[in-house]
Amino acid sequence: MAPAVQGEHAGFVGVYRDANYERGQAQPYWNALLRCFDVGEPVLKKAFEHRLKLGKKNNYVDAFIPGKLIVEHKGSHIDLGSAVEQLQGYYGLLPPSEQPRYAVLCNFQRLRLYDFSNLARTVVHECGIDELPEKAELFKFLLPAEDSVGFLEQPGVDIKAARAVADLPGALTADGYGGRDLEVLLTRLIFCFFGDDTGIFGEHTQVHRLLLNSAEDGSDLGSATGGQRGEWQEGVIGQPGGA
Numbered sequence: 001m002a003p004a005v006q007g008e009h010a011g012f013v014g015v016y017r018d019a020n021y022e023r024g025q026a027q028p029y030w031n032a033l034l035r036c037f038d039v040g041e042p043v044l045k046k047a048f049e050h051r052l053k054l055g056k057k058n059n060y061v062d063a064f065i066p067g068k069l070i071v072e073h074k075g076s077h078i079d080l081g082s083a084v085e086q087l088q089g090y091y092g093l094l095p096p097s098e099q100p101r102y103a104v105l106c107n108f109q110r111l112r113l114y115d116f117s118n119l120a121r122t123v124v125h126e127c128g129i130d131e132l133p134e135k136a137e138l139f140k141f142l143l144p145a146e147d148s149v150g151f152l153e154q155p156g157v158d159i160k161a162a163r164a165v166a167d168l169p170g171a172l173t174a175d176g177y178g179g180r181d182l183e184v185l186l187t188r189l190i191f192c193f194f195g196d197d198t199g200i201f202g203e204h205t206q207v208h209r210l211l212l213n214s215a216e217d218g219s220d221l222g223s224a225t226g227g228q229r230g231e232w233q234e235g236v237i238g239q240p241g242g243a
Contacts, residue, residue, distance in 0.1 A: 020076035037142035066098040
């Protein structure tokens, strides 16, 4: 990126390198970082403490730009892997029209970026705060001129897989499966692909194994998933190298 932008990031790093208090410093941290990418006041005014309601409970997202970014921020002593499940839950509560392409887990010292542009293979990047000036390119999607590209941007087999997922809503609706149940199912499928690809389930082949060990028409998926459920639950969070 331009030297001037890198200079802004260097200034940000100088201010927040030793930050650690989630409740008091997370919002100023993200306010300053977003400003480094020229995010304007109208977006910033709506970006923080976005409320998501689950039953009678209110949940608040640390930073959120509809269609572009969701952030879960923790204190400096918190391992990012322990926040994945919370991030998944928040993502699942968003209406499909607002679900962002990018998600970030952050604990002041480290930022982990997820790119969901390709449903078949989630891209994950991670950097320390001191690396931001050199790796600012990873976050250039925040610039006002950068539009989030849709899920069907990838060539070859990846675009074929994405199109197959895109066909699912119509197929399920034709079978009488719709409304909120359909939205939740599709969101969970996306995160199964994401989790399988990034190692959240403990290894990178759980979904692939499920496909190999079940009927092509899906008639035995209930019994097939029942056999793997225990393995998945044991490996969801905290595996070495997991997201």
